Amino acid sequence: MADVLTFTDRGIYCPAGDFYIDPWKPVDRALITHGHSDHARPGMTRYLATKGTAPVMRHRLGEIQLQTISYGEKKIIGGAEVSFHPAGHVPGSAQIRVEVKGEVWVVSGDYKTVADGLSEPFEPVACHAFITECTFGMPIFKWTPEDILTQQINDWWTANAAEGKTSILGAYALGKAQRLLTTVNPDIGPILTHGAIEATNTVLRGQGITLPDTTLVTPDTTYKTHPGALVLATPSALGTTWARKFGPASTAFASGWMALRGVRRRRAADRGFIVSDHADWDGLNAAIKATGATKIFATHGYTSVFQRWLREEGYDVHIVSMDYQGEGFDQPDEGAT
Amino acid sequence: MKDFAALFTRIDESTKTSVKTAALADYFTAASPDDRLWTIALFTGRRPKRTITATSLREWAAEVAGLPDWLFEESYSIAGDLAETISLVLPPAKQDIDRSLSYWISYIKSLSILDADARKTGILDAWDSLPSTERFLFTKLLTGGFRIGVSAKLITRALSQSTGQPEPQLTHKLMGNWTPDTVTWETLIEADDPTADQSRPYPFYLAHPLDGFDTLGEPADWNAERKWDGIRGQLIIRGGTHHLWSRGEDLMTDRFPELAQLTDYLPDGTVIDGEILAFADETPLSFNALQKRIGRKTVPKKLLAEAPVILMAYDLLEHAGRDIRETALKDRRTALKILIDSVPVTVPLRLSTSLPFATWNDLVAARDQSRALNAEGLMLKRRDSPYLAGRKRGDWWKWKIDPLTIDAVMIYAQAGHGRRANLFTDYTFAVRDGNDLVPFTKAYSGLTDAEFREITAWVRKNTLQRFGPVRQVPAEHVFEIAFEGIQASPRHKSGVALRFPRMLRWRRDKPVDQANTLDDLKEMLATFG
Numbered sequence: 001m002a003d004v005l006t007f008t009d010r011g012i013y014c015p016a017g018d019f020y021i022d023p024w025k026p027v028d029r030a031l032i033t034h035g036h037s038d039h040a041r042p043g044m045t046r047y048l049a050t051k052g053t054a055p056v057m058r059h060r061l062g063e064i065q066l067q068t069i070s071y072g073e074k075k076i077i078g079g080a081e082v083s084f085h086p087a088g089h090v091p092g093s094a095q096i097r098v099e100v101k102g103e104v105w106v107v108s109g110d111y112k113t114v115a116d117g118l119s120e121p122f123e124p125v126a127c128h129a130f131i132t133e134c135t136f137g138m139p140i141f142k143w144t145p146e147d148i149l150t151q152q153i154n155d156w157w158t159a160n161a162a163e164g165k166t167s168i169l170g171a172y173a174l175g176k177a178q179r180l181l182t183t184v185n186p187d188i189g190p191i192l193t194h195g196a197i198e199a200t201n202t203v204l205r206g207q208g209i210t211l212p213d214t215t216l217v218t219p220d221t222t223y224k225t226h227p228g229a230l231v232l233a234t235p236s237a238l239g240t241t242w243a244r245k246f247g248p249a250s251t252a253f254a255s256g257w258m259a260l261r262g263v264r265r266r267r268a269a270d271r272g273f274i275v276s277d278h279a280d281w282d283g284l285n286a287a288i289k290a291t292g293a294t295k296i297f298a299t300h301g302y303t304s305v306f307q308r309w310l311r312e313e314g315y316d317v318h319i320v321s322m323d324y325q326g327e328g329f330d331q332p333d334e335g336a337t
Numbered sequence: 338m339k340d341f342a343a344l345f346t347r348i349d350e351s352t353k354t355s356v357k358t359a360a361l362a363d364y365f366t367a368a369s370p371d372d373r374l375w376t377i378a379l380f381t382g383r384r385p386k387r388t389i390t391a392t393s394l395r396e397w398a399a400e401v402a403g404l405p406d407w408l409f410e411e412s413y414s415i416a417g418d419l420a421e422t423i424s425l426v427l428p429p430a431k432q433d434i435d436r437s438l439s440y441w442i443s444y445i446k447s448l449s450i451l452d453a454d455a456r457k458t459g460i461l462d463a464w465d466s467l468p469s470t471e472r473f474l475f476t477k478l479l480t481g482g483f484r485i486g487v488s489a490k491l492i493t494r495a496l497s498q499s500t501g502q503p504e505p506q507l508t509h510k511l512m513g514n515w516t517p518d519t520v521t522w523e524t525l526i527e528a529d530d531p532t533a534d535q536s537r538p539y540p541f542y543l544a545h546p547l548d549g550f551d552t553l554g555e556p557a558d559w560n561a562e563r564k565w566d567g568i569r570g571q572l573i574i575r576g577g578t579h580h581l582w583s584r585g586e587d588l589m590t591d592r593f594p595e596l597a598q599l600t601d602y603l604p605d606g607t608v609i610d611g612e613i614l615a616f617a618d619e620t621p622l623s624f625n626a627l628q629k630r631i632g633r634k635t636v637p638k639k640l641l642a643e644a645p646v647i648l649m650a651y652d653l654l655e656h657a658g659r660d661i662r663e664t665a666l667k668d669r670r671t672a673l674k675i676l677i678d679s680v681p682v683t684v685p686l687r688l689s690t691s692l693p694f695a696t697w698n699d700l701v702a703a704r705d706q707s708r709a710l711n712a713e714g715l716m717l718k719r720r721d722s723p724y725l726a727g728r729k730r731g732d733w734w735k736w737k738i739d740p741l742t743i744d745a746v747m748i749y750a751q752a753g754h755g756r757r758a759n760l761f762t763d764y765t766f767a768v769r770d771g772n773d774l775v776p777f778t779k780a781y782s783g784l785t786d787a788e789f790r791e792i793t794a795w796v797r798k799n800t801l802q803r804f805g806p807v808r809q810v811p812a813e814h815v816f817e818i819a820f821e822g823i824q825a826s827p828r829h830k831s832g833v834a835l836r837f838p839r840m841l842r843w844r845r846d847k848p849v850d851q852a853n854t855l856d857d858l859k860e861m862l863a864t865f866g
Binding site for chain 2: 139257261265266304308309
């Protein structure tokens with residue numbers, strides 16, 4: 001039987017349906033798992049994505065020919081049947097299921113298995129072959145439980161506010177920032193946002209997602225106008241003059257990499273919160289098991305280690321190099337994985 | 338151990354010296370004397386005797402975590418720290434028991450008399466009773482090496498704040514080979530006599546790199562000498578016996594047995610600051626010769642003959658049992674010269690002579706001879722300066738020669754570990770040989786974080802082939818590699834081994850065909866090897 005999907009220098013390709021999934025070079029028809037820039041790229045003639053992903057894609061890519069699809073809705077493209085299923089990565093993110101002549105392959109995109117209170121929770125999809133990321137495919141990566149994480153961030157913010165310090169938290173503009181927004185306690189103080197994050201907030205609010213009130217940082221915003229504030233910023237904004245106007249401040253990063261003491265110290269932030277929109281070690285293994293797949297393709301992350309581990313567990317595993325970034329802190333600080 | 342874990346966290350989370358010092362001072366005020374003493378010991382590189390091998394710890398942790406050994410090792414190579422890896426891979430602790438730091442240290446000691454099974458049970462029980470940070474710290478006690486960004490200077494400052502004693506006095510008290518088993522808080526810190534311990538060295542005085550002659554004043558006020566290329570050491574002769582300390586406070590007495598005879602010629606109450614040098618026919622040998630003796634606890638006869646060492650004396654710190662560090666350098670040197678002149682030339686002790694000079698220009702010429710003399714450069718010391726503790730500006734300057742350099746092509750990249758776990762920071766470099774590229778060295782340091790990030794992004798997009806964690810990349814980027822020495826090495830494909838190679842700069846301006854060649858490298862070996 002021919003492969004349902006093949007791996008080309010343009011991206012993941014379905015010969016039966018003549019379409020690509022998350023391609024990185026211009027193609028005619030692109031199915032997009034989610035709106036992050038390494039998965040949803042400009043230059044495609046036609047796009048297909050979930051209703052929850054569409055607004056952010058339009059915001060980022062401008063005028064594009066974009067058709068939307070609901071989770072679970074089946075669509076025939078050529079000789080393939082496709083459907084999108086929640087990946088739990090960011091709001092609207094999807095795994096894409098492709099069935100050709102009874103053979104089912106699933107492309108995970110980026111995913112996480114724990115519910116973050118914001119994204120549609122991950123749903124395992126039964127398949128024969130599973131194309132998975134493994135950004136954090138090492139057993140040293142285990143995420144802090146959601147309730148403890150929330151407590152840690154609230155405690156940090158409260159203590160800083162009591163000492164007259166601003167709390168500056170570095171997090172991805174799409175997904176991570178909003179997820180943190182919905183978990184922190186807005187009664188502690190005002191919440192300020194960096195422009196890139198507020199732009200995403202506006203898009204998400206526009207599609208009906210409820211977020212607490214936030215104030216965009218303007219040239220007039222200082223620690224005097226907003227004492228004891230929590231500032232949500234992109235990781236690259238930390239340590240710049242932009243961040244210095246908040247006066248005495250405690251800085252923190254929210255990232256899966258914060259599990260490693262060395263990385264935490266290299267970034268020289270006061271705090272590191274261990275939180276990611278990717279699956280941790282246990283999450284990856286549970287997700288793979290739940291698909292029932294016997295054939296696994298690892299796209300990005302600690303691929304060679306993860307391949308060996310899964311082979312020893314009895315899977316048929318292949319590494320396919322895709323041009324995806326996984327979780328860096330920011331461009332160009334990408335993971336070396 | 339919660340208070341110790343809280344101290345660790347406060348220190349670890351801050352990059353500010355003031356915050357770290359305050360955290361330590363608070364802890365020294367609140368903790369029990371035993372916990373205080375152990376904390377000082379751990380942060381100054383002393384640790385409980387190893388009762389469990391690292392191999393056992395790895396095996397047990399992998400077993401409890403349900404991981405194959407190879408996967409545990411891969412995890413370790415990314416985290417870069419054994420205790421951290423163990424605390425990360427283990428399942429969450431079932432209990433949360435709060436006992437003191439000294440309790441857990443006694444607990445570890447008590448394991449040593451038990452049989453293998455009981456030791457294992459003891460460790461597994463402890464891992465299962467300690468939440469994450471405490472578990473990490475407990476495991477650190479087992480694996481040793483408590484480097485957490487706290488310098489001895491910081492400890493001393495915090496101790497000074499909490500005890501009211503002056504810093505230099507505390508610095509001296511903390512030197513030497515005490516352990517928490519041989520002293521108490523009372524005898525180490527509260528007692529007044531820092532020379533109670535016969536082996537205790539003085540804190541080393543370290544020089545800053547010279548940044549110009551303009552601020553130095555008159556050449557006549559300065560003493561110039563060679564900066565010898567060996568191991569800085571402090572020789573202590575007290576109570577009829579001798580001790581030899583390295584700058585890193587390692588006791589090296591037994592590694593250099595030829596220096597034992599100095600006790601026969603030098604009086605009790607003598608402390609000399611100098612350089613251990615491989616030396617023959619009144620000439621220093623290259624550092625390569627000394628290298629063979631580094632890290633050897635005992636020295637075979639053949640090596641003693643091949644690479645005999647001397648102490649090249651720079652300074653005299655204690656004379657006739659009296660601490661003379663406050664007197665002027667010129668007077669200390671006079672006393673040193675008299676001592677050394679009284680010793681026969683068969684004894685492995687020499688005075689590092691002063692270089693005559695009238696103008697700073699004279700020194701430029703002297704410095705240019707350094708490599709030929711197997712020296713690292715020059716030292717400039719103010720003639721009336723006291724012997725201070727630590728790295729201080731103003732009276733002592735080092736003026737090193739420029740390193741050797743070569744332009745090389747990056748051909749492989751590998752991710753770092755620890756601080757650099759998610760960056761490609763470890764590169765293999767090659768020189769050109771006709772149409773081939775011959776790898777000759779690796780280098781890991783010298784670039785900025787921003788450069789490492791840029792190269793990491795490039796490596797990800799340009800990987801040609803993977804060999805486990807190593808990635809082959811296109812030969813496109815040229816780097817200037819600096820190094821301190823070169824020697825022939827049959828183990829390397831290129832036939833050479835470099836000493837302390839690092840990246841001096843990324844030569845974005847140089848195309849690959851202008852990188853150096855294997856012939857260039859061989860010529861350097863012939864000239865400087």
